[in-house]
Amino acid sequence: MTILDIRDLTIRTAGGRVLVDGLSLSLAPGQRLGLIGESGSGKSLTSLAVLGLLPEGMAASGSVELAGTQVVGASERRLAKVRGRDAAIVFQEPLTALDPLMRAGRQIAEPLRRRGLSGTELRRAVLAALERVLLPEPERIARAFPHEMSGGQRQRVALAMALACEPKLLIADEPTTALDVTVQAELLDLLDALVREREMAVLFVSHDLAVVAKVADRVLVLKDGRAVEEGDVRDIVTAPREPYTRALVASARQLESALDRRSGR
Amino acid sequence: MTPVLELDRVSFAYRGSAAPVVEDVSLTVADGQSLALVGESGAGKTTLLRLLLGLTRPTSGTVRFGGDELRLGDRELMRRFRRGVQCVFQDPYSSLDPRRRIGSIVAEPLRSLGLETRHTAGPRVAAALERVGLPADAAERYPHEFSGGQRQRVAIARATVCEPRVLLADEPVSALDVTTRVAVVELLNELKREQGLTLVMVSHDLSVVASLCERTAVLENGRVVEEGDTARVLGAPAHPYTTRLVESVPRLPGPRD
Amino acid sequence: MKRLPGQNPARGLTRSLTRSLTLTTGCLLAGAVGLLALVSLFWLPYASDDTSGGRLAAPGDGHLLGTDKLGRDLLTQLMTGSRIAVQAGLGSVLIAATVGVTLGVLAAFAQGWLDDTLSVLLDILIAFPTLLLAMLIVAARSATLESAVLAIGLAQSAVVGRLVRVLVKRVLAQDFITASRTSGTSWPRIVAGHILPNIWPTLVVNLALQFGLAVLAEAGLSYLGLGAPPPNASWGRMLQEAQATFTTAPAGALAPGILLVLLVIGVNLIADGLRDTLDPAARRRRA
Numbered sequence: 001m002t003i004l005d006i007r008d009l010t011i012r013t014a015g016g017r018v019l020v021d022g023l024s025l026s027l028a029p030g031q032r033l034g035l036i037g038e039s040g041s042g043k044s045l046t047s048l049a050v051l052g053l054l055p056e057g058m059a060a061s062g063s064v065e066l067a068g069t070q071v072v073g074a075s076e077r078r079l080a081k082v083r084g085r086d087a088a089i090v091f092q093e094p095l096t097a098l099d100p101l102m103r104a105g106r107q108i109a110e111p112l113r114r115r116g117l118s119g120t121e122l123r124r125a126v127l128a129a130l131e132r133v134l135l136p137e138p139e140r141i142a143r144a145f146p147h148e149m150s151g152g153q154r155q156r157v158a159l160a161m162a163l164a165c166e167p168k169l170l171i172a173d174e175p176t177t178a179l180d181v182t183v184q185a186e187l188l189d190l191l192d193a194l195v196r197e198r199e200m201a202v203l204f205v206s207h208d209l210a211v212v213a214k215v216a217d218r219v220l221v222l223k224d225g226r227a228v229e230e231g232d233v234r235d236i237v238t239a240p241r242e243p244y245t246r247a248l249v250a251s252a253r254q255l256e257s258a259l260d261r262r263s264g265r
Numbered sequence: 266m267t268p269v270l271e272l273d274r275v276s277f278a279y280r281g282s283a284a285p286v287v288e289d290v291s292l293t294v295a296d297g298q299s300l301a302l303v304g305e306s307g308a309g310k311t312t313l314l315r316l317l318l319g320l321t322r323p324t325s326g327t328v329r330f331g332g333d334e335l336r337l338g339d340r341e342l343m344r345r346f347r348r349g350v351q352c353v354f355q356d357p358y359s360s361l362d363p364r365r366r367i368g369s370i371v372a373e374p375l376r377s378l379g380l381e382t383r384h385t386a387g388p389r390v391a392a393a394l395e396r397v398g399l400p401a402d403a404a405e406r407y408p409h410e411f412s413g414g415q416r417q418r419v420a421i422a423r424a425t426v427c428e429p430r431v432l433l434a435d436e437p438v439s440a441l442d443v444t445t446r447v448a449v450v451e452l453l454n455e456l457k458r459e460q461g462l463t464l465v466m467v468s469h470d471l472s473v474v475a476s477l478c479e480r481t482a483v484l485e486n487g488r489v490v491e492e493g494d495t496a497r498v499l500g501a502p503a504h505p506y507t508t509r510l511v512e513s514v515p516r517l518p519g520p521r522d
Numbered sequence: 523m524k525r526l527p528g529q530n531p532a533r534g535l536t537r538s539l540t541r542s543l544t545l546t547t548g549c550l551l552a553g554a555v556g557l558l559a560l561v562s563l564f565w566l567p568y569a570s571d572d573t574s575g576g577r578l579a580a581p582g583d584g585h586l587l588g589t590d591k592l593g594r595d596l597l598t599q600l601m602t603g604s605r606i607a608v609q610a611g612l613g614s615v616l617i618a619a620t621v622g623v624t625l626g627v628l629a630a631f632a633q634g635w636l637d638d639t640l641s642v643l644l645d646i647l648i649a650f651p652t653l654l655l656a657m658l659i660v661a662a663r664s665a666t667l668e669s670a671v672l673a674i675g676l677a678q679s680a681v682v683g684r685l686v687r688v689l690v691k692r693v694l695a696q697d698f699i700t701a702s703r704t705s706g707t708s709w710p711r712i713v714a715g716h717i718l719p720n721i722w723p724t725l726v727v728n729l730a731l732q733f734g735l736a737v738l739a740e741a742g743l744s745y746l747g748l749g750a751p752p753p754n755a756s757w758g759r760m761l762q763e764a765q766a767t768f769t770t771a772p773a774g775a776l777a778p779g780i781l782l783v784l785l786v787i788g789v790n791l792i793a794d795g796l797r798d799t800l801d802p803a804a805r806r807r808r809a
Contacts, residue, residue, distance in 0.1 A: 208515065
């Protein structure tokens with residue numbers, strides 16, 4: 001059984017430029033796949049296409065099956081049912097992903113309300129969602145506006161929102177890139193623990209191999225919209241086969257070894 | 266030897282705000298001893314950089330350049346300072362004027378400092394572009410024709426065209442892809458070696474710090490909590506915050522045991 | 523160098539064609555009115571106050587477009603009217619641009635109380651009805667074209683000023699301004715070399731819009747008798763005078779109305795075309 005089955009996904013601009021070219025991948029429940037690539041590789045577009053969220057003027061062809069629903073060409077009404085329930089997404093910049101004029105509690109309540117919760121039940125669910133992402137003082141955070149929180153807290157709220165409806169698949173698009181290193185480390189640990197205990201499938205999009213390796217078991221390397229190499233994280237990092245992957249790993253290693261040399265490890 | 270740049274018990278607070286952004290910071294930058302300013306967002310790194318650039322005046326304490334206190338009124342000193350201290354920013358998209366050609370962007374320090382005129386700047390601009398690995402015809406193009414990494418090279422060419430002693434850099438590679446990042450780090454190392462440039466770099470990326478800087482100062486809440494040789498600070502951190510910082514760096518997994 | 527989106531030669535060609543189409547159409551429309559205005563300076567079919575044509579004569583027969591209810595030649599009036607419209611538009615925009623850009627740049631650089639004061643001043647000026655301002659100026663001076671232009675220009679300079687303030691602030695926040703400062707560039711040179719070129723595209727479109735609004739406002743003011751005095755026929759006055767006889771002789775109202783619309787559309791098209799040609803990155807953004 002698969003949660004996500006992408007076959008021959010191609011994304012074009014209105015002008016006919018191909019941004020993602022014949023990509024195929026599949027995810028079983030509980031599997032964690034990292035989508036790695038540099039800017040322009042099409043990794044973010046792919047993650048958006050899974051939820052039918054492609055920006056205006058871009059068209060997807062091929063097949064994206066999410067928990068049995070064909071996303072490519074689906075109507076907005078149909079997609080609305082899928083989003084949140086089957087898959088939810090966390091973006092890179094929590095400040096723009098949250099509505100600046102809405103208190104955190106209300107933002108989290110929104111997807112829950114759609115699931116039919118209300119009153120005390122809803123309130124309790126909101127607080128539970130905030131506690132789950134280890135936010136201190138959930139009562140206070142629920143009343144806070146996005147600008148009253150730190151970047152890390154905002155990203156936790158965004159994560160709480162994504163997890164509120166217990167989706168089968170979590171898509172994380174560079175969720176820690178805008179955060180400080182220490183906050184990043186905490187958030188990655190949290191993310192890892194949450195998806196493990198729920199046996200949730202994860203599609204983790206990032207440009208950073210080391211970050212991907214903390215969450216994903218498998219990685220798919222993308223370059224210019226095409227899949228270059230796919231395999232176990234450890235294999236890819238220690239024995240990359242394709243020249244592009246090798247260059248990517250070498251760059252990451254080079255920076256890391258400078259740190260090792262200096263810090264004497 | 267007199268340090269190139271020096272912060273002497275510098276504090277800075279925004280007007281009307283009680284909490285200082287930078288508090289009682291003393292730092293020296295010696296020739297050839299590149300310094301990294303490390304800390305989280307809100308630690309005061311960027312304010313410190315603005316103080317070092319003479320863009321913000323400290324609430325108390327002094328900033329010195331080559332032993333002389335920076336005074337905005339002293340035009341001769343400021344000119345010498347501007348020539349000796351240049352900067353590179355994080356976002357290569359915001360740091361180049363979209364309406365100017367690359368040649369004119371790179372020539373700006375030369376012209377503003379009165380070193381060259383529009384007509385005589387050509388050769389030095391070409392040399393600066395070549396040094397950062399850009400094709401000679403780049404001068405005729407506009408910023409939007411370049412990728413992020415190339416734009417950062419343009420910014421470095423502009424900052425080094427008047428051969429400054431110090432290059433202040435605010436997260437110079439954090440907006441770039443990994444492979445581009447390595448290339449720009451290498452370029453900066455080359456400039457350090459060949460031009461005798463001293464870097465003062467704000468960064469949260471410890472591996473970039475380790476690649477480029479001999480010394481590291483760790484900032485927390487506007488104060489320097491630890492300072493010393495990069496190897497010492499990262500290898501044997503004395504402050505718990507530094508330890509946490511070093512341990513938080515995500516690492517590539519090793520081979521299967 | 524990597525190939526950029528939108529550099530496909532065929533597509534680039536269509537785009538530059540549509541762009542020049544906008545610009546050409548605009549020039550044709552506004553140019554036609556401009557030509558009428560220009561010719562009116564040297565030659566008019568009849569004198570402005572010549573009423574020999576008989577009341578409401580039909581088009582043709584010595585009067586190409588007929589005459590109005592006082593027997594004046596309609597074409598003559600239209601031509602003087604276009605001159606007044608162009609003068610009103612250019613004059614107002616000139617005042618609005620000079621005063622507005624100066625105030626806007628000052629307000630953007632001002633800090634603390636000065637910034638607040640300038641902002642409040644601009645807001646008051648925006649809230650102040652143009653009509654009231656025009657009445658005050660006419661009361662202080664007299665009902666001339668200059669009074670109307672002054673009133674319109676001043677009212678518009680507040681709008682332009684506020685826009686410029688926001689635009690300049692946005693440019694000031696960019697890193698290349700800081701880079702310029704640390705390169706030792708002086709503030710006046712930063713304003714002239716970086717800030718004005720960067721706010722120009724948006725500003726020029728807004729000024730064109732203001733030109734159209736100024737022409738309309740002048741027509742409105744002269745409709746109320748606050749514009750150019752008779753016998754100078756401005757379009758607004760023509761509309762007013764033709765109002766009573768609109769059902770029997772619609773040409774008197776339609777002709778100035780149509781010219782007014784053509785001029786305003788023309789100028790706006792020119793502005794659109796200009797903005798695109800002025801911007802080196804416009805091509806990429808449109809791709």
